[in-house]
Amino acid sequence: MQCWSRRSVSLCSTVSLGRWQWTRHSCTKLFVGGLSYDTNETVLKDAFRQHGEIIEVKIICDHVSGKSQGYGFVQFTSESAASMALKEMNGQFLDGRHVRVCFAHKG
């Protein structure tokens, strides 16, 4: 059930205080929140590609107003890169705001 490597289970005992709610299907998709309303996918990918290889980066914007909703999704090539980027980029300063990185619910 663990998506991490057998050597990277250190994060497992840290967050899995109750249960794994993110490891239902995918562990490579990360939910990025706390972003600025002006942050683009380029800023996210440039910041996350330093910790792992990015497959796809998407910023959720309003389909009517076109303004950013303030959050997005990042797809990594492996769970290892996603986990490392999660621990390293979670709560960091990006675009002048604190980013909140978490695993995506859907897959």
Place this chain on the structure above:
DNA sequence: CGTGAGCGA
């Protein structure tokens, strides 16, 4: 609201 918890087309 020029905002601030959340989970997309």
